[in-house]
Amino acid sequence: MTDLAVDLDLPAAEPDDPHAIRIDNPVDGSLVGRVAMASREDVTAAVEAARAATAEWAATPAADRGAALRAAAAAVRGRADDLAAINEAETGKPAADAKEGVLAGAGTLEQYAELGTVHRGRSLLGAVSATDLMVPEPRGVAAVLTPWNDPVAVACGLLGAALVTGNTVVYKPSERCPHTGLLLGELLAPYVPDGVLTSLPGDGSVGAWLAESPVDLIAHVGSSEAGRAIAKAAATTGAKVLLENGGNDPLVVDADVDPRWAAAQAATGSFANSGQICVAVERIYVHRAIAEPFVTALTEEAERTGLLPLVDRAHRDKVHDHVADAVAAGARLCAGGVVPDDPGSRYPATVLADCTPGMRVLREETFGPVAPVCVVDSFADGLEAARTDRYGLAATVLTRSMEHAQRAWRALPVGTVKVNAVFGGAPGGAAQPRGASGQGYGYGPELLDEMTTTKVVHIEPAPGG
Template sequence: MTTLASPPETLDVLDPSTGEPIATVEIGDADAAVRAARAAAPAWARTAAAERAERLKAGARRLREHVDQLAELQSREGGKPLADSRGGIEAGIGAIEQYAELGPLHRGKALQGGWNATDVMVHEPRGVVALLVPWNDPVAIACGQIAAALVAGNAVVFKPSEKTPLSGARIVELLDIPGGALQLLQGDARVGRPLAAHPDVDLVMHTGSVQTGREIADVVAGRMGKALLELGGKDALIVDADVDPAWAAEQAALGAYANAGQICTSVERIYVHEAVAEPFVEALARAADGWTIGPLIDARQREVVHAHVTDAVERGARLVRGGAVPDGPGFFYPPTVLVGGDRDAPVLREETFGPVAAVQVVTSFDEALALADDTEYGLAATVLTKNPEHAQRAVRELAVGTVKINAVFGGAPGGAAEPARLSGSGFGYGPELLDELTRTKVVHMGIAP
């Protein structure tokens, strides 16, 4: 009797602007992907660092030749406006090129030992690295993490989000890393969980929710493994009494509405001094009217956002703009402005991840600073002020990985921060990521008699 094989499990990929399916992907096998990466790891680790870098540079050139295609693909499956999507692709390619330069320069240390001895600290690849990449900026994040892991000599199992698998697959095709050192694993939690729990995975790198991050941290700790986690945030913006309220409103709108509020460091809470509160809110409302944004990623995320807004209004917040689910296809939600209400409402305590500017009026900078720091999260915060003492206090007193003064986005290349509190642990970018992706070995070489 012949036994027919079960058909492979699949996932539909939706266009967030219409809600309609645009593709179907086959769910992969986590164990097979890890075993393939483990088999490829020794040869890739023995490949000279300069050669690994050249492979990545060649892949970056191929990606650059297909920027428009990748941008359109990312926009269709993730909902990003096309110009923003292209910017993310360019940033991802830039990250590959940067790590291709940094990798061969990732130096160890020579130690001062005995005259007839050599003592050094050297970096070695960890082995197999699992990357669980989110949907909100899938190409930029994937490119940086893949490049860093590969140039450090690791084999990689790359699992893109099940919501944005198409751009992830195209990245792997265009990078064209030889020997199986880069494995693509498609799927949702059905493959993510066994991937993170696999005993042959040496490091798990996850960018995403606190809930998933906790689960990964627990399972990895059980085998004494390593996890790099960038998780949720509830980033605050402080508007001091001495700044131009119109300029501050422009900054607030950019922080709250860019990518429909679906950026890890989006502004989610605003504490504005009462001296400038009225003109600030008026300017923010005008700014909200002028923003055109893409859809949220799916219906579930829109439900979360709208539930936060509805709850805030029920708790006394004034709805100044937005706050209504629009008619029509897709998962759109309007730029929304809330003022006041219960300071313990979810819109001020939990990650919203949508285009909502929740404003609270305060009587002093001290009050604003205390409220900004009163959170379980610690990803980033922004302070708009002309007062250098206030800026310095924010830098010293806010328990976050990144403090931004007078700009909601920006910063010099090469900066790297460790998240605080529930927002994660470890360096997830910058040159320091290469340290995380390698083990440090001390070598002492003496002379035999």
């Protein structure tokens, strides 16, 4: 038995530390490592160090901040295999997929290195004798709290945008992948001055202490419950809040598409990364005309997929509770739905048919490899069911009708609508989640605007000057 924290020279916990974060491998249950949690005093010290570093870092030329990010990106690329292997050990994310996330994160750092140097204000047309400007400035100290399902890619986006615009950062990675997050922080920190980037390991209590601290910006990707708590804390401190939180993303399947192709799309959306993706397909509304062959094909997809690793047993229990609740309420279990007898935290790709609106699997974010299917009598009924939800992250529509596609993207109250592809999109896009899913741009060039605040400057010559 090894302890990854010791191997990586991270803040390993003492053997008798009752507050240590223990990570077990989701596949075989073996110990990955034990990390010592940050204390309230550590949080205070990190915020104070970040505050002390704000003036110098804000005054650093944007080109120099961009150069620092490019160098940090190269360091991340150089350790991509290590980061991927650690991510796989902690969360079960396959190493090849994890490496894609690491390289995406390095690419995002490089993009913000370029975008940050050309992020600009505006000149205004006032009196010819005056100068009027709108100038972007750093917000100050940013608290960045990131998730476990794609830890490097998400963190690099928020950290890169915050740092290149001149903010200092206190970074808390998820307690479900502390080794991955802390190693990422160690790779980035040498390229910025002391105090500009501090990484703190910890659970929700550490995140709460950060949210209550005198910071200027809180950027959080994670659960809606945590997001609500952060927003409440920020209402007291006055911090700007960026939230990308839970989703309950619908898939609407029209009568005019090939049911086997639609089932393959649904399987990709529901089972990729074990369903542990913010924009995973969480609920499916299929037209009655193709429902039977669709469910049959989706069941075959699930059976081929088999067992998938979930991040830990607590999360697997939650996923299974949703499935069990649906079956008890009358859903038909077509595939999966049985907890395996093994030491890890794997769960089978699962298909539920005959689902009804009151089931938890439709009302709440399951965040696992579960495809709950509801049959609807018309495209309009499916669209209305998809619209009726408190979340507003993303949605997908499969249809050959341009009329239906147009109606859908205009009607769905979500940040991202995808037509005929559950994943994909051009680079550079940026969406704002709605409802319980959060607020603010969380990626793309617009994230630089979120990370800065605007000052209007009016300059007139003094009399006699």
